[in-house]
Amino acid sequence: MGRAKRDDGQPITIKKYANRRLYNTDSSSYITLEDLAGMVRDDVEFQVLDAKSGDDITHSILTQIIMDEEASGGEQMLPVNFLRQLIGMYGNSMQALMPSYLEASMQNFRQNQAKIREAFEKGISNSPLAKLHETNMAMMRAAADTLLSGGQVKPTARDDGATDKEELAALREQMAQMQKKLDELGK
Template sequence: MADAQGAGGKDDRVVIKKYANRRLYNTASSSYVTLEHLSDMVKQGVDFVVYDAKTNEDITRTVLTQIIFEEESREGQNLLPIQFLRQLIGFYGNSMQAFLPSYLELSLATFAEQQERMRTQLSALGHHSAYDETIRQNLAMFDRAMKMFSPFNFVRPDEPAAKPAEPAAPAADDALSDLKKKMDEMQAQIAKLASKS
């Protein structure tokens, strides 16, 4: 169906059709695929778009969310912390909702770029423990950054209870400045570790 190909706007994207029986059809390979196949395609960097076969509606976001749900359901595959999921849900309808998607995209892109750079440098030198420590630090920094935008007061079970939140919340500009500062600190830490190697 040519209209579905054109709707994607990019000729290099693989078009997947989802039928009423929930079957997914890869139009490039002319074969039925599963969510696991689509997950593998994402990991291989294959760009695809999913259309509802009946309405021709773009349902890529829904299918990608289903893939995440499937991955999170597997034993030992939990990537998203419970508190992160709670915070994410809290942003729906929140005044910061429009800002969050671009923030998450930028954060994850930066994180992936830095990890790839570190992996390349440390693999060449055979240092895996420093790489693991960098990942731990980056995840902790990402967690702290997410808390800056939390729509509700969060206390970890192992932390003492905080005082009630002040009525005045920091402005979005202050939060952006703090985030930029944290990201600069993270990049400085990675550069420092790389120079020691």
């Protein structure tokens, strides 16, 4: 399972049969959801197809892996409040924005993860990296609050003298810049 893609550059095809078994066509072997989770962690690209219909069911399989990870009895990653907010976004007028926002946020987090961990391990809470993390978290909270409130924001004073409304305007500008960069990358 060490290869990121097949030799022809295509993602590995996994077939899911009616008996719920998963078959890796690249290695010609049956695998488990746990094996797929390992492939994700190893950055192995794959696509899961329903063996009978040929439909792409990768999304539902990845969702099932998350459900299994959350229910495994170990430490849960997704807080209840986040799950409630996420569920609340379904059917919301801002729902279409969420996938690209969450993807950009996760990509930004992954890019800065090692730097953030190093800064906190050294106990440098006033370092630029700690402030970057703090800003990223504030941006995510503000965006989620705005999306859930239907775009209505009440200005409140902050410690630094700025209001939430001013901060939100700055965050919107950052989001617009990120969206522009994502659009450019997508071309």
